[in-house]
Amino acid sequence: MAELSNKTGGFKRQTITEAVAEALREEILSGQQKEGAQLRQDAIASRFNVSRIPVREALRQLEAEGLVTFYAHKGAVVSALSRAEIRELFDIRRLLEGDLLARAIPKMPQELLQDAENILNRYDTALENGEVALWGELNAEFHHILYVAADRPKTLAIVQNLHNNIDRYLRIQLHSVGARNKARDEHWDLLNQCKAGRIESATQLLDNHIKAGGDNLIDFLDAQEAK
Structure with a gap:
């Protein structure tokens, strides 16, 4: 039981x-x-x-x-998601998360940035140890903590649901070493831009990160089906 x-x-x-x-x-x-x-x-x-x-x-x-x-x-x-639905979820993420990050960066306290760094350290450890169950959770935590200073709880709740819907697919994709390393490097780059207060470069990096994640995920799923 x-x-x-x-x-x-x-x-x-x-x-x-x-x-x-x-x-x-x-x-x-x-x-x-x-x-x-x-x-x-x-x-x-x-x-x-x-x-x-x-x-x-x-x-x-x-x-x-x-x-x-x-x-x-x-x-x-x-529920099952079609390729078009996955693409739509990533497109919505780009719209909402970019706005949240732009609003949050000017108000991010040092303590929050330290919390984000701690999450990334845990994320790196989980990737190295193959702790699959933690990958999606820590990925969502990292993105959430970067946006929380925007003080937009309704938008944050929508973003959380978007992450829940794609989390299972991302976990599968992250079994690829290349995908894991790319996600890790982009997360650290994003955090460094936030620490420097560079709103434009941070939001552009985030947009590229989400778009590439969606493109790579769909390519990965297509390749898996073709096997």
Whole structure:
């Protein structure tokens, strides 16, 4: 029987719905639950030893994040993204994240920049150790911390959902040593531009980073399918 984490956040313990959603989200992002896989509520409830109500609520939460799709007479399945949808997600990222970074750089405190550097050090260690489960998480944390000073919580929430939707694909791509090294180098370059307060060069670097990431991901997926 699978166990649910029992994290605390703020002043309240994680609810059963949140715990189920977190567990299923990680299974989807890690590739344990494949695209098109059916997510049966009764089986999930039995596996986590909970009722079907929090399972149904968790699946609806994942549906709102774009990770799950509901079909009539079939129920919930793991969402699949077409090449066009992946391209669209990266295009939206370029629009939103560039604006967030431009707003954030003039207001970034030194403590935040140090936190970003610490995340990159952890990211480098995770890449070297092959800790796949941490790659997407730390990548999203790094981008998030660069944008948080923009004080645009609604936009940040949208960006987080975008990262969740492409995270599973990026993890697969990062199995390539070349892709890992490129991502690492570009992240450090981006942080250095932010430290120097160079808004124009930082936003251009970010735009190139996201665009190249999307192009490389689609090329990688096409190559995998051709094998």
